[in-house]
Amino acid sequence: MEAPLPGVSLLLVLLAVGWGSQATADWATSPGSCELVQRTAHCTGRWLSSVPGNLRGDTEELLLDDNAIQVVGNTSLLLYHQLRHLSLPKNRLELIEPGAFLSSQGLHMLSLADNLIFTNYSLTAAALSALPALRMLDLAGNRLTEDMVLVLVGNLSSLESLSIARNIIMRLDSSFFTNLTQLLELNLEKNYIFEIDQAFKGLQRLQRLNIAYNYLPCVVEFDLTQLRVLNVSSNVIEWFLALESDDLFELEVLDLSHNRLLFFPVLPRQSKLHSLLLKDNKMSFYQRLPNGTSLADVTVQFLLIDGNSTNITTVSLWDEICHSNLSSLHLLDMSQNQVWYLPEGFLAQMPSLTHLKLNQNCLEMFHLSEGNPFAMLMELDLSQNQLSELGAEVGARDILPNLQLFNLSNNRLRALPPEVFTYARKITTVDLSRNRVDLCPQTAVAGKVESAPCVDIRGVKTLTHLSLAGCGLQGLGGHPFQGTSLMHLDLSDNRQALSGDLGWLQDLTRTFQVLSLRNTSLSTTAVDFSAFNSLVRLDLSGNSLTVFPASLSILKLHSLDLRDNCLPTLPLDVAHTPLGKSLREVYLSQNPYNCCTLGWWDSLQWVEGLHVPDRQEVTCSYASRTLSPRALPEPVLQSCRWQTTDLALLYLVLALPTCLTLLVAFAVIFLMFKQKLLKVVKSRCGVSSPY
DSSP states (O other): OOTTHHHHHHHHHHHHHHHHTOTTOSEEEOTTSOEEETTEEEOTTSOOSSOOSSSOTTOOEEEOOSSOOOEEOTTTTTTOTTOOEEEOOSSOOOEEOTTTTTTOTTOOEEEOOSSOGGGGHHHHHHHHTTOTTOOEEEOOSSOOOHHHHHHHHTTOTTOSEEEOOSSOOOEEOTTTTTTOTTOOEEEOOSSOOOEESSTTTTOTTOOEEEOOSSOOOEEEEEOOTTOOEEEOOSSOOOEEEEOSOOSBOOOOEEEOOSSOOOSOOBOOSBOOOOEEEOOSSOOOOOSBOTTSOBOTTOEEEEEEEETTEEEEEEEETTHHHHHSOOTTOOEEEOOSSOOOOOOTTTGGGOTTOOEEEOOSSOOOEEEEOSSTTSSSOOEEEOOSSOOSEEEEOTTOSOSSTTOOEEEOOSSOOSOOOTTTTTTOTTOOEEEOTTSOOOBOOSOOOTTOOOOSOOBOOTTOTTOOEEEOTTSOOBSOOSOTTTTOOOSEEEOTTOTBSOOSOSGGGGGGTTTOOEEEOTTSOOOGGGOOOTTOTTOOEEEOOSSOOSSOOGGGGGSOOSEEEOOSSOOSOOOTTGGGSHHHHHOSEEEOOSSOEETTOOHHHHHHTTSTTOBOTTGGGOOEEETTEEEOTTSOOHHHHHHHHHHHSOHHHHHHHHHHHHHHHHHHHHHHHHHHTHHHHHHHHHHHHTOOOOO
């Protein structure tokens, strides 16, 4: 039995040599339970307590995320001379010994995020100093103070990207990044930084700076001319003042959202800014106040103290904005502020603007002018303001020529300027929900003026999405959508909009795909959906349906919402109709289903690919009890079986014993009186009987 063993061993060796010679193999399983993909070793989440020492010597990437490694010793990486990328996030790393990288000095990327580097940071710093080619270093989430960071990165002059996010840094000064002259990207988010004193002065190549989620109170004399992206969102900034200079700033993106800005930021006079994010501040304009007071000449003086020198900077609240060059701005987000008007000429400085967001402010009036500044505008969001009027130049023929999305929801509008959409040749989406507007009826007769103010969308061929939720629409009729190609229509929360049939939607039968009639007081007798063959999503929730609309069965919907109606049951064959075969999502909860007529529910469970997101909330009623159809008690099931049994058969079964009893009784009585009856019959008939 032992003779064949040498031959087998030789065969295995030959196979191993053959396998190892395939340098182009895509992947293999290493002895340390890591997966090798070309020259990358994937060892993530393997509960390793140390760096594997039995991987291929030509490994270039070693991914050890989410393990239990505490120490990277002097010999841990000894075999990996070609290592370029080492990833160790989410371990328990406390120490990298000083000689750990001596054999891997070509390392370019090192990630040590979410570890315990603070415990032995000085020894780890000695190890890092032996990496002359290191380009990217991630030290996020290591409980590092500013002094620890200074020791760790002080000698890494080759770094191009550094992340020290999610630590406990509080203050930065001019000595912090002195030697990081090659740095291009710096991430400082989610620390406790409240003061920055000339910390970035020597970073002449820095292009991306992230200081979000800190405690900066202001940014004054901003002078990083080479910076392209600056994120200082989610701080407590009240002022942003750029350096008064005619130098060209490379700044392209400035994110000041989620701060406490009181005024529009004083931006560089010359920049390449294309995205300005000012969302969620306390910003307003103060050139004029609601009571008519003018503040055009009001100035603010800033006292700047730097060592022994003192400077006083005077800023006019409006003139500085006029002097900023915003001609390259594409996106301006001023949502969630306290803006109640826009100064004259404010938007005229932004001829390249494509996205303007002014939602959730206090605007009472907005004026649309021909040409600039709206010539390039593609998205305009004025929702959640106090707009009672939307102004437009009389006879203007070039209003919003490139506009695609127009959001006017949650305002006080009663109408829109006549023909406002006529020259918006690319408009696709309009949201007028929560305004007291009405739709213009059938095409007006020549010479006759329509009396009631209304919104006219007839003939807007590009319009595909329209929301009229909560507009107080009453008795829609005529052809309000004539000439449009609407695919999505939301009529929710219009309790008096539907009267009679849905004939006023007949112009959309070919294009309709999504229709929402939520909370529209819809009853079964007032609806026929048979004409909408293209409909794929229908919302009928929050209505008064007592019977499942039969016209739905022939549609091929993908999504149907029947929540919060009065449906006691659904058709028993619903799963076998065209509707049941096409449905992929159906909402059924908040209906008083009968627990004894749940055959439709059982059949839906077997429909392949059908998802019921509110399955857990679906209930049924039985004898004043609310039960789950997924697990009905046995007594209830038995009672339901009795209730659903064929009554004719039940009556027959109950009557049969009684009939048999009467038949037996009749037979007994007949036999008892048989002789007497025969004699009576014979005597009356007069026929003699032989005895």
